[in-house]
Amino acid sequence: MNFFTNVLQSIRFRLSLVFVLFFVILFESVGIFFVHQIESSDLLTSRQRLTMPTYLKDQVIEGLVHTDNQQSKNNMSSAVKSFDDRMVDNVVVYNRDGKIVTDQVSLKSQKAMTTRFDANTKLALSNSPAYRAVRTNDRAKGQEVIVTTPLKEDGRIIGVVVVYGNLHQVYANARRVMWVFIFAGILTVLASLYLSYVLSRTVTRPIEQIAKQTARITAGDYAMVNKIAGSNEIAVLARSVNVMSQKIASSTELISNEKNRLYSVLHHMNDGVLLTDARGRLTIINQAASNFLKVNEYDALGQPVFDVMNMPEYQNIRDLIKNKKPFTIDLGDRIIEVRISMIKDPSGMINALILILRDVTVQLKTEDERKAFVSNVSHELRTPLTTVTSYIEAVIDGAKDSPETLDAFLSVIQTETERMSRMVSDLLELSRLDQGTMSVKTELVNLNALLNFVLNRFDMIIKTNNANKNGQPLQIVRHILDEELWIDVDHDKVIQVLDNLLNNAVKYSPDGGVITVSLEKVKKRARITIRDQGLGIPEKDQKQVFNRFFRVDKSRSRAMGGTGLGLAISKEVIETFGGKIWVESKEGEGSTFRLELDYVDDDLLSSDKQWDED
Numbered sequence: 001m002n003f004f005t006n007v008l009q010s011i012r013f014r015l016s017l018v019f020v021l022f023f024v025i026l027f028e029s030v031g032i033f034f035v036h037q038i039e040s041s042d043l044l045t046s047r048q049r050l051t052m053p054t055y056l057k058d059q060v061i062e063g064l065v066h067t068d069n070q071q072s073k074n075n076m077s078s079a080v081k082s083f084d085d086r087m088v089d090n091v092v093v094y095n096r097d098g099k100i101v102t103d104q105v106s107l108k109s110q111k112a113m114t115t116r117f118d119a120n121t122k123l124a125l126s127n128s129p130a131y132r133a134v135r136t137n138d139r140a141k142g143q144e145v146i147v148t149t150p151l152k153e154d155g156r157i158i159g160v161v162v163v164y165g166n167l168h169q170v171y172a173n174a175r176r177v178m179w180v181f182i183f184a185g186i187l188t189v190l191a192s193l194y195l196s197y198v199l200s201r202t203v204t205r206p207i208e209q210i211a212k213q214t215a216r217i218t219a220g221d222y223a224m225v226n227k228i229a230g231s232n233e234i235a236v237l238a239r240s241v242n243v244m245s246q247k248i249a250s251s252t253e254l255i256s257n258e259k260n261r262l263y264s265v266l267h268h269m270n271d272g273v274l275l276t277d278a279r280g281r282l283t284i285i286n287q288a289a290s291n292f293l294k295v296n297e298y299d300a301l302g303q304p305v306f307d308v309m310n311m312p313e314y315q316n317i318r319d320l321i322k323n324k325k326p327f328t329i330d331l332g333d334r335i336i337e338v339r340i341s342m343i344k345d346p347s348g349m350i351n352a353l354i355l356i357l358r359d360v361t362v363q364l365k366t367e368d369e370r371k372a373f374v375s376n377v378s379h380e381l382r383t384p385l386t387t388v389t390s391y392i393e394a395v396i397d398g399a400k401d402s403p404e405t406l407d408a409f410l411s412v413i414q415t416e417t418e419r420m421s422r423m424v425s426d427l428l429e430l431s432r433l434d435q436g437t438m439s440v441k442t443e444l445v446n447l448n449a450l451l452n453f454v455l456n457r458f459d460m461i462i463k464t465n466n467a468n469k470n471g472q473p474l475q476i477v478r479h480i481l482d483e484e485l486w487i488d489v490d491h492d493k494v495i496q497v498l499d500n501l502l503n504n505a506v507k508y509s510p511d512g513g514v515i516t517v518s519l520e521k522v523k524k525r526a527r528i529t530i531r532d533q534g535l536g537i538p539e540k541d542q543k544q545v546f547n548r549f550f551r552v553d554k555s556r557s558r559a560m561g562g563t564g565l566g567l568a569i570s571k572e573v574i575e576t577f578g579g580k581i582w583v584e585s586k587e588g589e590g591s592t593f594r595l596e597l598d599y600v601d602d603d604l605l606s607s608d609k610q611w612d613e614d
Contacts, residue, residue, distance in 0.1 A: 018196075020189060020192045020193055020196055022192075024185065024188070024189060024192070028181075028185060030181075031178070031181035031182075031184075031185065049085050049087055049165075050085070050087060050088065050145065050147040050163045050165045051147055051149060051163070052079075052083055052091070052149060052161055052163065053083075055079075056079040056080075056082065056083050057079075057149070057151065057161065059075045059076055059078070059079035060076045060079050060080065060093055060151060060159075060161055061151050061152075061153055061158065061159075062075060062076065063075060063076025063077070063079075063093075063101070064076070064093070064095055064096075064101065064151060064153075064158050064159045065153055065158060076093070076101070076102065077102055077107055080093060080102055080103070080104050080107060080161075081104060081107045081108060083104070083163075085165070086169065087145075087165035087166055087167075087169065088104070088163060088164070088165050089105075089144065089164045089165055089166055090103055090104050090105045090114065090163075090164045091103060091104040091161065091162070091163050091164075092104075092114055092116065092161070092162045092164070093151075093159060093160075093161050093162075094117070094121060094125065094159055094160045094161075094162065095158070095159045096125060096157060096158050096159055098117060098121070098122060098125055100113055100114065100115070100117070101159070120132055120135065120146070120148055121148060121160055121162055124148050124150050124157075124160045125150070125157060125159075125160055127150070127157050131148060132148070133147065133148055133149070134146070134147050134148075135148075136167070143166075143167045144164055144165060144166055144167065145164075145165045145166075145167055146162060146163070146164055146165075147162070147163045147165070148160060148161075148162050149161050149162075149163075203234070206226075206228045206234045206235070206238060207234065209226050209228065209238070210226060210228075210234075210237060210238055210241050212224070213225075213226055213241055213242075213245065214241065217244075217245050217248060220252070222245050222246070222248060222249035222252070224245070225242050225245070226238040226239075226241060226242055266284070266286040266287075267286050267287045267288075268287075269286060269288055270288060270359070271288060271356055271357060271358045271359075272285075272286060272288040272289030272290075272291075272292045272293070272336070272355075272356070272357030272358075273285070273286045273288070273289060273354065273355070273356060273357070274289055274305055274308075274309075274353075274354070274355040274357065275352060275353070275354055275355075276305050276317070276352060276353045276355070277351075277352055278317070278349075278350060278351055278352065279304075279317065280304050280305050280306065280317040280353070281302055281303065281304055281305070282300050282301050282302060282303055282304075282305055282308060283301065283352070284301075285297050285300050285301065285308075288357070289357050292331065292334070292336055292357050292359065293308060293309060293310075293331070293357075294331075295308055305353075305355065309329065309338075309355075310329075311329065317350070317353065321340070321342065321350070321353075326338060326339045326340075328360065333361075334359055334361040335359075335360055335361045335364055336357050336358065336359060336360070337357070337358045337359075337360045338355055338356070338357055339355070339356040339358070340353060340354070340355055340356075341353070341354040341355075341356070342354075384416035384417070384420045385416075385420070387412065387413075387416045388413050388416050388417065391409045391412050391413050392413065394409060395409050395410075440490045440493065440576065441490055441491075442488050442489055442490055442577075443488070443489075443490075443491060444486050444487070444488055444600060445486065445487055445488075445489055445491050445494065446484055446485075446486055447484075447485045447486065447487050447519065447526055447528075447597075447599070448480055448481065448484050448485060448519060450491070450494065450495065450498075451480060451498070451517070451519055451528065452478075452480065454495060454498045454499065454502065455476055455478060455502075455517060458476060458502050458506065459476055461506075462474050462476070462506065472511045472512025473511075473512070474506065474509055474511075474512070474513055474514075474515060475512075475513075475514045475515070476514075476515045476516075476517060477514055477515070477516045477517070478517055478518075479516065479517070479518035479519070479520075480517075480518070480519045481519050481520055481521060483521065485519070485521060485526040485599045486599060486600045487526060487577075487597050487598070487599050487600065488577075488598075488600055489577045489597065490577075493573045493576075493577075494573075494577075496569070496570075496573065497569075497570040497573050497574060497581075497595070498528075500566035500567065500569065500570045501530050501570065501593050501595075502515070502517075502530060503566070504532075504566065504567070504593075505530055505531075505532040505534075505591075505593075508532060508534035508535065508591070509532045509533055509534050510533060510534065513532065513533040513534070514533055515530065515531070515532050515533075516529070516530075516531040517529070517530050517531075521599070522596065524598060524599070524601070525579075525596040525597060525598055525599065526596065526597050526598075526599045527594060527595070527596045528594070528595050528596075529592060529593070529594045530592070530593045530594075531590060531591070531592040531593075532590045532591055532592075533589075533590040534590050534591060535587070535588065535590075536585045536586050536587040536588050536589050536590055536591055537583065537585040537587065537591050538587050539585075539587070542583055542584075542585060545567055545583055546567045546568055546570075546571040546581070546583075547568060570595075574595050574597070577597060578597070578598060579595060579596050579597040579598070580595070580596055581593070581594065581595040581596075582594055
């Protein structure tokens with residue numbers, strides 16, 4: 001069914017149909033015209049053949065005039081009987097009263113005379129101009145022609161002779177001509193079908209090529225070029241399609257490049273980008289937005305942006321438009337700032353929305369840390385400054401008069417001043433670390449020797465302190481690897497880190513406690529572990545011990561003169577050299593600080609060979 005429908009709708013079929021119909025209509029029109037002319041010509045010939053000759057007509061007139069003369073009547077009957085033709089069916093003579101005088105059929109076959117008398121004969125007898133000399137009539141045996149001729153004597157009508165004839169021969173001729181035209185028409189149809197096929201093919205074949213080319217253009221293939229020669233309309237159309245194909249190819253390539261660039265820009269942006277249609281459904285989402293919202297890019301497309309961003313308080317796009325200021329959404333592990341921009345058409349109608357998602361977690365955290373840092377610095381500096389101010393006021397108020405009191409007050413002032421000085425130095429150190437301006441001089445350092453050097457110094461410090469106390473002395477237990485481990489670091493910075501960790505272990509260890517220090521090799525790293533037996537660090541505080549100014553026991557730390565910046569500096573230094581530092585602790589069981597640094601794996605460093613030896 002589809003095949004026939006496609007055939008009927010094709011241009012080739014329509015052109016062929018028009019061409020064939022044109023020839024058929026033209027040929028049939030010519031045929032009808034010729035048949036009609038032939039019929040008219042035959043009818044004219046029939047009138048001449050059915051019109052009684054003058055000599056016979058005179059005999060009939062004489063018979064009508066001399067009705068008493070038997071010879072005249074015989075001559076009239078003879079004339080009627082002798083008027084013969086293959087077309088003549090009957091000849092009837094009427095007198096002026098409309099009565100039938102004689103007819104040919106009764107004379108020839110001895111049958112009864114006809115009784116036919118029609119209105120046309122009556123009109124002829126009355127000399128009416130309305131009568132028709134020749135007319136046709138449909139009979140059961142076929143169509144007949146009737147020729148009516150008035151008979152006049154001295155200018156007056158004395159009767160009418162009516163000749164009835166058949167048209168078999170006329171229509172036989174017409175049928176023969178008609179069959180000739182039918183046969184010729186069939187040949188014409190066949191010829192026109194062939195010619196129309198050839199003609200339509202010359203027209204439709206280039207169109208089919210153009211259609212094939214446009215189909216390939218639609219499919220994205222612009223390589224096909226039509227080579228249709230000529231200057232007709234189709235050739236011009238083919239050349240126009242070729243030019244269009246080239247321009248579409250250029251435009252498509254340009255659009256594709258722009259799309260790729262846009263895709264690359266969008267998907268490499270740190271900020272998330274969401275594009276919606278006028279109904280708020282997602283049409284574009286980049287990788288950053290997918291990561292922020294934890295959704296699959298392809299699953300999110302077509303979904304309402306309110307559902308994707310989990311914002312049940314917004315029900316439609318108008319709710320978003322009303323909120324012109326940026327707002328934040330909390331996704332649990334991060335905080336996202338959302339900015340909305342509208343895309344409008346020239347009439348002002350909103351066609352789309354662009355939502356820019358920016359991760360402000362670090363920014364807000366930094367802001368909070370900055371505020372906390374400022375607050376902590378102010379608090380930490382205010383405490384010694386308050387102490388110094390109080391003691392200075394006391395000295396001014398009269399404490400200077402007592403040498404012992406003055407010495408004690410000056411000692412406190414000196415201690416607090418040194419504490420502020422250390423704090424300022426630590427702050428400057430942290431600032432240089434943050435800005436990357438810290439002066440670092442790396443060199444190959446024997447970590448075993450360095451750790452023993454620091455521990456020897458602390459053994460001496462502990463021994464000196466214990467000499468002034470009555471309590472149980474602290475002990476440092478060493479578990480240092482025999483194999484030498486060399487690291488590429490700044491010697492002084494690593495000593496600073498070890499000093500900070502050991503100082504904390506000494507401060508927070510109880511009397512008679514044991515500090516265990518070990519050096520081991522873990523995979524390709526050297527690990528130093530410092531374990532004390534102090535009060536330990538609560539689990540909730542373990543992630544914050546490396547924050548600036550953070551203290552687990554603030555009152556005790558300040559009493560011991562700490563600045564709260566040692567661990568923060570240690571962490572920054574170790575990470576500067578590509579290492580890591582962390583703490584493991586249980587409250588009431590002490591704390592364990594571990595740090596790891598990459599060691600240099602070189603046979604020359606661990607052997608007795610000199611550098612210049614082979």
